[in-house]
Amino acid sequence: MITKKYSDYKRNRFAVAPMIDWTDRHCRTFHRQFTRHALLYTEMVVADAAIHGNRERILGFAEAEHPVALQLGGSDPAKLADAARIGEVMGYQEINLNVGCPSDRVQSGTFGACLMQTPDVVAACVDAMKQAVVIPVTVKCRIGVDDQDTELALDDLAGRVFEAGADALWVHARKAWLKGLSPKENRDIPPLDYDRVYRLKQQNPNQFIGINGGIQTVDEAVEHLNHVDGVMLGRAAYQHPMLLLDVDVRIHGSERASLSIDAIIDHMCDYADAHIGRGGRLSHITRHMVGLFHGAAGARRWRQILSTDANRPDADSAVIRRAYEAIEIDAGAEAA
Incomplete structure (x- = not known):
């Protein structure tokens, strides 16, 4: 097993979060006009769809979208390894495993945020994908689900995925409530706990930890980078894309992607x-x-x-x- 350190995965990284029904190839093309350097993610693609579906329709993207990462959903290590291999061949620069989506669809398939309850399965999935590809394999999770103790649950998950070789862990700083809250409510009602993510980074100084959840501005992103290695914006970037114009200057120290x-x-x-x-x-x-x-x-x-x-x-x-x-x-x- 090869365990990479976060130095292999760019620090001070800014990303636009994967969002189902939103971050398709047209959205990514639009966002790329505002920032050359931000990492853009696909919508979550279920491993079976990547393997058996119309790959151009489901996974196709333009060269101009780079850097772009493929987010996969699933819990079968063999299928995820196959899907990751397909993503690498198609030209994606990163494979990300969804361990945070609380929708009914993923609950019925026992993946997404449900996997917070089975960190051993997540580790097996990461290990299989790492063996299948040479590009980075990362995980996006919540700080916990339902009645889990977030101190124990997040530490356990992080330890297992890093031991399995994960190149980065992106953490949405809220719990997911699989019982009693809708997917929409799960984006707003569980309280944000940024300090919990900061503590995770302090405990894992040699691993890449990124933060997500409720971040509204580039100013806030810059402040988070004092504590973690990367920042991910979702709805704020989608609903107010003009804020992305400041990303390359403020976070990457380069010129704006577009001057007008x-x-x-x-x-x-x-x-x-x-x-x-x-x-x-x-x-x-x-x-x-x-x-x-x-x-x-x-x-x-x-x-x-x-x-x-x-x-x-x-x-x-x-x-x-x-x-x-x-x-x-x-x-x-x-x-x-």
Whole structure:
């Protein structure tokens, strides 16, 4: 068994969290316009789907999305090893195992957050994937589930996955309540406990520990990096993508990925027309863009146009440009 230290997995890493129904290839293409360096994740892909499904549809991505990681769901070490191998061949730079999703779907399949209760299974899965690929294998978990003691449960899981060779552990700093709370409620109701993740890092100084959960701004991300090795934003990055413009400068010490919103709009228009030319729909792309101008003059009109006109069968990039004109007009009126 080969155990890698966190020096092999880049420190001060910023990531956009894997989110079911949200972080598809179109979302990742959009987010990549704001940051060159942030690690982007796929939605969770069940191992069986990766092995037996339409790989281009389920796992396909563009070279321009890099760096991008594949998150897998499952609890069968052999299947996860096969799925990880497929992900590596397709060009993903990391394989992540979901040990945090509390949805009914994963509970019925006994994976996701359920695996917090069986750390030996998680370790076996990590070991199998490590034997199958050479790219990093990581785990994303909660601090515990249901009535677990979070001190004991998280320490046990972390110790086992690192012993199995995991390159990093990303921790959503909340419990998951598998009994009594919906997946949506599990994102808000269990209290955040960032200090618990900080303590885990103190106990594992030579391992990569990243933090996730309730982080709203790049300022908050920078503060967390005083305590842990990486920060992951989910809904905040999705709902307010403009905040990603500061990531490369503030966290990675490099230039901004884009110098203008005009350039981002132009790129997404070209991307949308190419997608439509292949038989896709404009709404596949614009549904990820509605939060772009959150809080700006004209934002409501931007959302209205994208939410209605983009769903028309003949919609193309002209819809995006028309919505953008509403922002510019309203901003000009406010300035006057």
